[in-house]
Amino acid sequence: MSANTEPALKLDNVSTHYGPILVLRNMNIEIFPGEIVCLLGGNASGKTTTLRTIVGMVAPTEGKITLDGVEIAGLDTTEIVGMGISMVPENRRLFSRMTVRENLEMGAYLRKKGNSHQEDLDRIFELFPRVKERLNQRAGTLSGGEQQMVAMGRALMARPKVLLMDEPSMGLAPVLVQSTFEIIKEINRQGTTIFLVEQNANMALLIADHGYVLQTGRIVLADTAENLLNNKMMREAYLGEM
Amino acid sequence: MAVSRSPGTPALEQPIVITAFPSSAFDIRKSIRLGLIAGLILVLISAMGLVESFDDRMLIDPILSLGYVLLFLVPLLVGHIAGRLPPLLEGMPAPEHRPRDVLGGLVSGTVASILLALLVIATPVFDLRTLFINLSPTLVGLLTLNQGLASGLLLLVAIGATLGTIGSALHLLPDKWRSALVKSVTWVLGIALLQDLVLQLLRGLGLSFASRLIFTVTGGLSIPATVLIFGILLGAQLSIKTKGESLATRFARLPDSRKRRTLYAAGVLLLVVIVVLPQIVGPYISEVLDLVGLFLLMGFGLNIVVGLAGLLDLGYVAFFAVGAYTMAVLVSPSSPGFAPQLTFWLALPFVVGTAALAGILVGLPVLRMRGDYLAIVTLGFGEIARLLAQSDWLKPFLGGAQGILRIPNIPVGPIELHTPPQLFYPIAAFVALAAYTSWRLQDSRIGRAWMAMREDEDVAEAMGINIVTTKLLAFVIGAILAGFSGAIFAMKIGSVFPHSFNLIFSLTVLVIIIVGGLGSLRGVALGALVIVGLPELLREFNEFRFLFYGIILVVMMRLKPEGLLPRARRAREITEEERAQDVGMPVTATAADPGGT
Known part of the structure; x- marks a missing residue:
């Protein structure tokens, strides 16, 4: 600062x-x-x-x-x-037909598949324990608050x-x-x-x-x-x- | 409240019984309503001429024609529906079928056939034939079973009532009996309907003598054969102990090493079937299979564009045309402008090139378009392709309306492939290639990018997905597969004409993938068989082909919008969305779906 x-x-x-x-x-x-x-x-x-x-x-x-x-x-x-630079868009705008896990993985789209994904996922689960419970659920079925968490997690997956x-x-x-x-x-x-x-x-x-x-x-x-x-x-x- | 509460039990565990709710299936108003609907269907199929023209096709010689089957199926089905139990509601006692419920079927069947009888009476009275030319005396004769007007109509209503009753009475049978009965009847009718296919198969297997026993000279199963086949099928169904487990679940339980061996065995078996199939089924069925294969190739391509990437392309035939014309120009000695006379295999890389180029040319201007706009613009591109091929401007190269003739055969070593059974092999190879490519793509990185783009283009872009290359790649891969299909089509037909590449072509491919299940490879295969193969085998239907496409689409959208063999994820999407709509909660906070459905 x-x-x-x-x-x-x-x-x-x-x-x-x-x-x-x-x-x-x-x-x-x-x-x-x-x-x-x-x-x-x-x-x-x-x-x-x-x-x-x-x-x-x-x-x-x-x-x-x-x-x-x-x-x-x-x-x-x-x-x-x-x-x-990554962005959490207005209204969260998750990929509602994909699962929570797929949404998070999309966040790391530009980082080629590597061993570091799990590390990032773990960090996100620590921040949002609820996201871990919902991992295989379709994003569109989450509540507003949960969607916000996934949207933030998705943006963080890019390690901005x-x-x-x-x-x-x-x-x-x-x-x-x-x-x-x-x-x-x-x-x-x-x-x-x-x-x-x-x-x-x-x-x-x-x-x-x-x-x-x-x-x-x-x-x-x-x-x-x-x-x-x-x-x-x-x-x-x-x-x-x- | 009339609900009695025994002391000591907590109120919540007490079952609430609401006795006012009808727990029986019989509901006179519902039955009449269903009967009226069925009656309208009967009137419609009669007035359209379906009954009469299908009467020429004997299924069981000499008592049952296809026309009558159609006519009888309606009251049977409506009776079955009328006899269905009301849906099981939480907190209500489970309803049970009782003999009284058969009344529902009786009422529906009677109402339906009365409506049809009214048509027969009204035809001469109001001179309906001037309006509906198919209401001919022959039809009236058919509907009255040639028994004269009064007794014939009575007989018609009696048959309708009986069939309706039988339909609802099916519910009273034990599950095993009902399923065996329905399956056996369906099989018998199927065998009769697909007589050509069965005959070819018998001949290919060296069982020609059997065909004379089963089918009569005039067409249709003979009565003894019908009884015999039905008896065998029914007996087999009833005696087999069902394990209650599908093959898939049994396969999943196998240890890994056995799994791999089973897969190998299945693969080898499939290969053998593919090699032997065209020899067994003969030229006519091979021709049908070739056609199915060409459409399947296009279906796989369009499935990538529409099913995976969500780009609704209504002008897909353009790429097919590009493939066909590229091949024709390069291999035909009578290509008007430029005629290098390459072989099929040498020309193939150029087909890939031109198709890919066409994909990019169509893709570039529509990059920023979504949903309806994209559909309309691609529709235009499809027409442009046909008009260009027809134009005087390109006539020196493409031959205008006369097209390009004298396309040679596909050479493989010393032999040339040109009969339908021979052409089956290259088509099967290309279909396999397309299936493998699609299968690998759908869960790949690019597959994910397509899916994300289908969901929300803006956000996909914000995730770092390059929208331009991702979209173009979908168009290009789709175009190449259609190009292959077109190239083989040109070799198979031996000539290309602009008018082969019309809108109906694009729409047929679209119907294939929608009926099969968007995004599902197995679905596309089934869709191609049902939409392209079946009408070829049932030539009686050919005149009404588009009518049936329409009916199939409407019925599918109502009953099974996810398609016949959907991908698991797509089926899940649709049911969840519907449930969400029912509770009135928005499924998603995202912008409108860009044509993905």
Whole structure:
């Protein structure tokens, strides 16, 4: 978390268009190794597009994206994922007809079959004991909370340097949101850098180190999580205090 | 509550008995409803001319024709359905069959045949024949069993009622008797129906003398033979003690070394059967088998594209055409433009090349398309392929509507393969190759990638799957298999014409894999036999072939949407999805299924 090391992931003046429409405008985000950084914002503010831009599903029209100092903007998703970025998509989106085990194995798709799979699986079972019980069940039959666990496990199977998470709290019961965030904190403690996109600003800022606030495609606030929690504008706009 | 509760037992363990629920099968309204449905079916098959045209085909000479079988089967089946017990519900006493339940079948059978009798009466009164040309006097004669109108119709209704009653009375028989009876009747009818096949087999096995005893000169089983065969079958079924275990479970129990030996033995046996088969069954059945093989080859290919990768391709015939034309151009001396006159084997690598290229050409523009859009665009590609072959533009190379003629035979060493039994071998070899490839692919890394892509393309991409190469690979492999099929087809027919490659071709292959079970290799094989082989053997059906395809598809989707021989995982998917729908919970939070089903 020291500011003098190189950022793990850096967005430098990134803009993204969908056709002629500007969706992200001159974004600057820095995520340092070992940090949890969150990107907050309401509906349609460009949160998901930011993630899609980072993994190369949309190409930025301007700016640079670097992973450990290496430029990744403009590369194929396959290459970017191979370089160490993986994503837990919004709404979890498991391969619902495959078993839990097959879902997890898909996460390690780019790492050729080796002896290391079992190691990763064991680590995931440790984080999510429930996943082990459900291993041969079809993913579509799991409850929402269990699906979230499998989705996180699937992303971790790729052994990412940076884990992107798109609204992990969406559609989960409050008690599950709580435990999900605890698990995110634990994953981070074990050494994975996390970039978290959330509407639930309160929860996200409690576990994050830094936060960025996105409004209609533009970063309007960037600060430490603590400062953001105390920021007056933040409190009024996102933290539900009038 | 009228439920009595004995003291001392906890309330929850007390069985709840709701006596108001009908625990008997007989339900007059249900029976009448079923009877009406069956009656409509009878009216329909009569008005379509099925009964009359199938009457020419004798099954049991001279008493039972195929037309009558069709006519009698309906009340029998509906009687059986009407006699079925209501579903077993939790907390209800298990219902039992009682003699009274036969009334259901009686009512259904009577209602159904009355409806048919009304058609016969209405035909002259309202001059229905101007509307339905098949309602001919011959048909009326058939339906009244040539007994005159009044007594004939009475007889018709009486037969319907009897058959309905018999159908429901089957439930009263012990399981063993019922299954033996039904199986024996089915076998007898099957033997009669597949008379050509049976005759060929008998001749091939050197038992020609037996065929004169079994079948009459005019066609159909003779009455003594019918009785004899039925008796033997029934006796055999009843005397065999069923172990109650399938071969698969018995095989699974074997120790590993025995397992391997059993597999080897089965493999050798299969090889022997394949080598001997075309010699035994003769040229006609071999011809049918060749056709089945060519469609099977395409079925395996399309199974990869649709079943595994979930890309609904309705223009699959294009690749078949590419294979056929490439082969024709390269081997035929009368190829109009470029005629290198290669042999079949030398031309084969070029077929692979052009088919793969065609796969890429079709695949590239549709990379970003999903589901319905993909289906429509590929449909267009199929038509484009045919029109290109027909066009004046390519006429200097492909011969336009005249096609390419004089395609030589397939040379193997000193001999040339051209009779159907000879061609069976290369076809079998290519089918084996395709089956092996498909089998290895489905659980491979690329197979997993296809499956993931079928489920959710975006997420698959986020997992690092290269969507472009993965999709193109599915198209290319599918195209190559169809190309092989087309190449052999060209050699077999000896000529290629653009009009051979129409939409029906693509649809037939699609029906094969859907009926067999998407993604299942055994299913594709069975599908090809049922959809392509059976109509060839039952030539009476040929006129109604597409009608039967339609009926088969509708019935399959209602009763067995996973196909005849599904892959275990696919069957599981479908039942689980249905159950999930029933409790009203969404199966998945993912986006719409991209045409995978």
